Amino acid sequence: MKALLDLGPLVREGALFASRGAAGTCRLDVQEGLWPVEADPGQLGQVVQNLVLNALEARPDGTVAISLENVRREPPAMPSGPCLRLRVTDQGPGIPADRLDRIFDPFYSTKLRGSGLGLAVTQSIVARHGGQVEVRSEPGQGTTFDVYLPALPDRAVVHPEPPAPAPAMRLRVLVMDDEEVIRRVTQRALAPAGCDVEVAGSGEEAISRWRAAREAGRPFDLAVLDLTVPGGMGGQETLAALRALDPAIRAIVSSGYSSSAVLADYRAHGFVAAITKPWTAEQLRRVVAAVGARPG
Numbered sequence: 001m002k003a004l005l006d007l008g009p010l011v012r013e014g015a016l017f018a019s020r021g022a023a024g025t026c027r028l029d030v031q032e033g034l035w036p037v038e039a040d041p042g043q044l045g046q047v048v049q050n051l052v053l054n055a056l057e058a059r060p061d062g063t064v065a066i067s068l069e070n071v072r073r074e075p076p077a078m079p080s081g082p083c084l085r086l087r088v089t090d091q092g093p094g095i096p097a098d099r100l101d102r103i104f105d106p107f108y109s110t111k112l113r114g115s116g117l118g119l120a121v122t123q124s125i126v127a128r129h130g131g132q133v134e135v136r137s138e139p140g141q142g143t144t145f146d147v148y149l150p151a152l153p154d155r156a157v158v159h160p161e162p163p164a165p166a167p168a169m170r171l172r173v174l175v176m177d178d179e180e181v182i183r184r185v186t187q188r189a190l191a192p193a194g195c196d197v198e199v200a201g202s203g204e205e206a207i208s209r210w211r212a213a214r215e216a217g218r219p220f221d222l223a224v225l226d227l228t229v230p231g232g233m234g235g236q237e238t239l240a241a242l243r244a245l246d247p248a249i250r251a252i253v254s255s256g257y258s259s260s261a262v263l264a265d266y267r268a269h270g271f272v273a274a275i276t277k278p279w280t281a282e283q284l285r286r287v288v289a290a291v292g293a294r295p296g
């Protein structure tokens with residue numbers, strides 16, 4: 001069923017879902033003030049997942065860059081006028097020129113266990129939305145898929161889930177995540193519930209914010225810590241450092257790796273709760289409300 005959508009959250013969730021348990025990482029770059037598109041959220045979620053899966057399969061330990069932005073296209077481009085462009089770029093081996101026109105064929109696959117349907121389905125969904133899929137690749141240079149969808153700049157997005165009138169929590173929450181998108185979404189999810197949210201992009205930043213807040217006499221009640229930070233201080237290490245400052249600290253671990261031992265036994269690892277990405281705003285609010293109140 002089609003609805004007027006903000007594709008930002010949908011792309012974020014699709015990418016997180018596709019990269020669950022994968023060794024590679026996704027870098028998301030979603031423009032502010034995206035135009036709405038009229039689309040079926042389930043089908044477009046599938047498009048995002050198919051492209052991100054292919055990208056992660058092309059270079060399993062690589063970084064997949066995913067961006068979403070408003071663009072205006074001039075005729076004869078199809079579609080033309082205001083569009084949303086979803087771009088998925090990988091660092092894989094690329095696709096030889098003589099194979100580029102076959103990759104959208106149903107059942108065309110070069111993978112051992114591939115159905116060869118991912119791109120065929122992607123293309124037919126995008127066509128049903130009046131859009132277009134374009135691919136650019138050179139052997140050794142990685143591959144870029146662009147999906148263009150007609151946008152409706154003058155229409156307001158209808159949010160399927162209006163922010164619930166939850167009772168104000170009045171909690172000071174510090175969120176540490178290396179992904180900007182997650183920090184933004186966390187803030188957006190918790191602020192309407194009455195939380196006073198600060199964000200940190202690294203463990204080091206989280207520690208200095210925690211310390212500064214204590215010194216200013218406005219200590220945090222709760223931390224939400226990303227478990228794995230590529231090349232940086234992860235949630236566990238950060239928690240240990242924060243506990244040295246504040247032995248009574250209460251922290252929630254957040255991770256996209258649902259199979260992680262820390263998520264499975266978060267208490268043994270010193271956390272008061274665990275939440276698996278991608279979570280919805282409502283799930284996050286519920287967890288924070290459940291554990292957030294300061295004991296006593």
Ligand SMILES: Nc1ncnc2c1ncn2[C@@H]1O[C@H](COP(=O)(O)OP(=O)(O)OP(=O)(O)O)[C@@H](O)[C@H]1O
Pocket residue numbers: 050054055058090092093094095103104108109110111113114115116117118119120143
């Ligand atoms: N990012 C990419 N880099 C390199 N080759 C790609 C990429 N995306 C698609 N291909 C090529 O296109 C083929 C078809 O892709 P498609 O997603 O339709 O099927 P598949 O990935 O093989 O199978 P399935 O999607 O069912 O797992 C792939 O087998 C691969 O050869």
Ligand SMILES: [Mg+2]
Pocket residue numbers: 050053054117118119
């Ligand atoms: Mg595929």
